[in-house]
Amino acid sequence: MPVSIVIGSQWGDEGKGKITDLMSPDYDVVARYQGGANAGHTIVWEDEDGEDEEFVLHLVPSGIFHENVTCVIGNGVVLDPKAVLDEIDKIQSLGIDVEERLKISHNAHLIMPYHKAVEAAQEEERASASDDDAIGTTGRGIGPAYTDKFARSGIRVVDLLDRDVLRQKLRRSIEEKNAILQDIYDAEALDVDRIVEEYVEFDQQIDSYVTDTSKYLCNALDDGAHVLAEGAQGSLLDVDFGSYPYVTSSHPTAGGCCTGLGVPPTEVEQVLGIAKAYCTRVGNGPFPTELDNEAGEQLRQKGGEFGATTGRPRRCGWLDLVALRYTNMINGFNDLAITKLDILSGMEEVKVCTQYKYDGKKTRRFPSEAQTLERVEPVYQTFPGWEKDVTDVRRFHQLPAEAKDYLAFISEYLGTSVGMVSNGPRRDQIITDVEVPATA
Ligand code: IMP
Numbered sequence: 001m002p003v004s005i006v007i008g009s010q011w012g013d014e015g016k017g018k019i020t021d022l023m024s025p026d027y028d029v030v031a032r033y034q035g036g037a038n039a040g041h042t043i044v045w046e047d048e049d050g051e052d053e054e055f056v057l058h059l060v061p062s063g064i065f066h067e068n069v070t071c072v073i074g075n076g077v078v079l080d081p082k083a084v085l086d087e088i089d090k091i092q093s094l095g096i097d098v099e100e101r102l103k104i105s106h107n108a109h110l111i112m113p114y115h116k117a118v119e120a121a122q123e124e125e126r127a128s129a130s131d132d133d134a135i136g137t138t139g140r141g142i143g144p145a146y147t148d149k150f151a152r153s154g155i156r157v158v159d160l161l162d163r164d165v166l167r168q169k170l171r172r173s174i175e176e177k178n179a180i181l182q183d184i185y186d187a188e189a190l191d192v193d194r195i196v197e198e199y200v201e202f203d204q205q206i207d208s209y210v211t212d213t214s215k216y217l218c219n220a221l222d223d224g225a226h227v228l229a230e231g232a233q234g235s236l237l238d239v240d241f242g243s244y245p246y247v248t249s250s251h252p253t254a255g256g257c258c259t260g261l262g263v264p265p266t267e268v269e270q271v272l273g274i275a276k277a278y279c280t281r282v283g284n285g286p287f288p289t290e291l292d293n294e295a296g297e298q299l300r301q302k303g304g305e306f307g308a309t310t311g312r313p314r315r316c317g318w319l320d321l322v323a324l325r326y327t328n329m330i331n332g333f334n335d336l337a338i339t340k341l342d343i344l345s346g347m348e349e350v351k352v353c354t355q356y357k358y359d360g361k362k363t364r365r366f367p368s369e370a371q372t373l374e375r376v377e378p379v380y381q382t383f384p385g386w387e388k389d390v391t392d393v394r395r396f397h398q399l400p401a402e403a404k405d406y407l408a409f410i411s412e413y414l415g416t417s418v419g420m421v422s423n424g425p426r427r428d429q430i431i432t433d434v435e436v437p438a439t440a
Contacts, residue, residue, distance in 0.1 A: 002226040004270040005257045008234030009327045011281040012252075013307075013314065014274040015339035015422055017041025020062035020230045022427060028225040030063025031072035031217065033260030034250035035232030036111055036145065037083040038138040040308025044425040052426065055094070056308050059084045060102060061230050064091055067101075070220075072213045075107035076250065076260020078145040079157060081202045083111075104206065105213040106158040109149045112170070112199070114177035114190055115141030121185035135246055136283030138309050146249035148173070157210055163200045170196050214262025221267055229257040235327035243370045246285025254331040273333035273416070275324055277341045277406075280314040282307050286373035289317035289353045303343040318351040318380065321413050326366035328414050337420035338407060341399075342429075347385040350406060353378040354413065383409070391424040396433045404436070411436040 006023070008014045021043045024030050037058040043065060047053045055065075059079065063069035073079060088098045119141050127134035137143060148154035153176075155169050171192060178189040217227060233252045236242045241253055250256060258265045278299055281287045290296070296316045299305060305314035327333075344350055355362045356376035367373050386400035393399055399407075399421075411418045421431040 002221060002224070002269060003229055003257070003263055003267045004227070004272060005229040005231065005254055005268060006272050006274060007231045007254060007331055007333075008252055009273040009275045009324055009331070009333070009336070010234045010279055010320075011236045011287075012039075012232075012234035013280055013282070013305075014234060014276045016230065016232075016274050017043055017057060017062045018339070018422060018425065018427070019272070019274055019337050019420065020228060021065060022430060023228055024063035024066045024069050026226065027063065027069060027228040029070045029072055029217065029220055029227045030061040030230055031074050031213070031227055031261050032059070032061045032077055032230050032232065033074045034076040034252060034256045035248065036078040036140055036142050037080050038140045038142050038248065038309060039232035041230075041232070042308050042425070045427055054425075055091075058087060058309065060087050060091060060098070063228065063230075064096065064098065064101065067097070069101070071102045072217065072261070073102070073104045073108060074213055074261040075105040076256060077105070077108050078111050078142060078149070078250075079104065079108045080111040080140065081157075081160060081199070081206060085202065085205055099208060102209050103211050103213050103216055104157055104209040106156065106210050107212075107214075108157045109145055109154040110157060110160070111141040111145040112155065112173065113195055114174055114181075115144040115148070117181060117187065117190060118144045118177055121181055121187045125185060133245075134284060136285070138283075138307075140309070143249045157206070160199070160206055161203050161210065163203060166200055166203075167196055170199060217261055217263050221263065227263070227267075229261060229263075231256065235331060236323060241327075241330055241368055243285050243368055243373050246283065246370055253327075270334050271331050272419075273328060273331060273336045274339060275336055275410075276319075276339050277344050278303075278319050279317045279323075280305050282310070282312050282314045286370055287315055287317060288323075288356065288373065288376050288378045289320045290315050291317045295347065298347070299343060302346075303340055318353055318378070319410070320353045320378070321410065322353055322356050322364055322366050324410075325364060325414055326368075328416055333416050335417050335419040336411070336414070337422065338410065338418055339422040341403060341407075341421050342389070342391045342423040344403070344406075345386060345389050349385050350383045351380040352383065352406075352409065354381050355379040381409075391429060393423055394428075394431060396421070396431050396435050399431070407434070408436045
């Protein structure tokens with residue numbers, strides 16, 4: 001049973017890219033199963049001169065920096081062909097071979113310029129409504145691309161390889177979207193010919209990457225390969241389990257892995273949840289532990305909490321264990337990796353939400369419906385902070401007692417072990433001899 005899944009357990013940006021990159025050398029294949037270029041997975045390493053180098057991946061899996069790893073973009077991803085080709089160029093310019101090591105599913109749906117145009121018009125319309133209910137999307141066309149997929153009118157990667165089919169499908173789609181843009185949103189129509197001519201040109205550039213990735217993965221598993229499945233965004237943004245409608249349009253949760261890659265659930269051995277030592281959220285929607293004060297600003301500045309894809313400041317708040325318990329339940333995490341512990345150093349006290357108060361009653365139930373979540377009040381347990389900068393710590397026992405107690409409390413509350421603690425952006429800033437087994 002050799003599939004392991006790495007999943008964001010909060011609202012995304014938990015540091016999945018770093019953990020996937022770290023785990024990659026132990027795997028033969030790293031495969032992305034959902035989302036699109038809305039993700040931003042940041043990898044930081046030290047170059048030969050000891051300088052930190054950074055690369056933000058949006059579509060290519062985070063295993064690409066390890067030469068023995070094959071990377072797969074699965075059928076569950078919505079692929080912006082321009083964005084992926086641009087990303088491949090940038091990675092190749094670092095001297096890394098992508099051509100031989102990246103496989104793109106023939107069944108993945110494409111994101112086209114009209115998806116972004118429709119999304120922009122929809123968001124503007126929502127924002128101008130009296131109750132301003134814009135989602136605060138990343139503007140990458142994700143929602144409209146998945147809408148077309150499920151409306152059975154989407155265009156897939158395989159269609160890029162046949163110019164006549166692509167021309168015909170594109171014309172029909174653009175004409176339909178132009179009617180929507182003009183008649184419903186009073187927005188500008190797109191130039192059909194320009195888009196068709198631009199996109200038919202991608203066939204030769206993308207051809208060598210395209211394959212039946214489900215078949216490739218299942219064969220590899222039969223041959224004994226180990227596959228690391230990489231989720232994007234976070235469980236609380238899942239279209240079914242997140243705070244709908246303030247969610248993304250795919251399934252970052254564990255179930256999304258099997259449908260997004262075409263691998264059987266019986267092959268899944270490990271489900272690793274990634275949680276930040278506090279919480280952040282970008283975009284709109286309820287966020288019970290949000291700190292609209294100096295402590296929140298301290299987390300934002302010290303944690304560099306600005307979107308890796310859009311640059312938007314992230315909303316920051318205390319760790320929400322009610323929410324984490326919920327995503328732990330849905331995903332069945334075997335283990336947790338806690339990231340950005342170093343950011344909490346220097347806080348006088350550290351709070352953790354252990355219950356919600358709703359209608360005068362305390363509860364540990366997480367209500368995913370946005371209208372209820374908006375109204376809950378967090379009930380906190382307060383821990384003493386620690387002064388010590390922990391970025392150089394490599395062994396668990398070197399952490400301040402307060403930090404160890406904090407980690408032990410998280411593990412105990414959830415009944416799930418913590419196997420890794422990340423204490424800085426670089427690959428070497430990781431503690432793996434963590435001694436906080438699940439006790440609940
Ligand atoms: P979309 O995925 O662009 O449609 O955006 C829907 C919601 O998900 C918005 O609140 C976005 O800010 C959020 N979102 C999408 N991708 C990410 C991500 O990679 N990290 C954090 N939030 C994300």
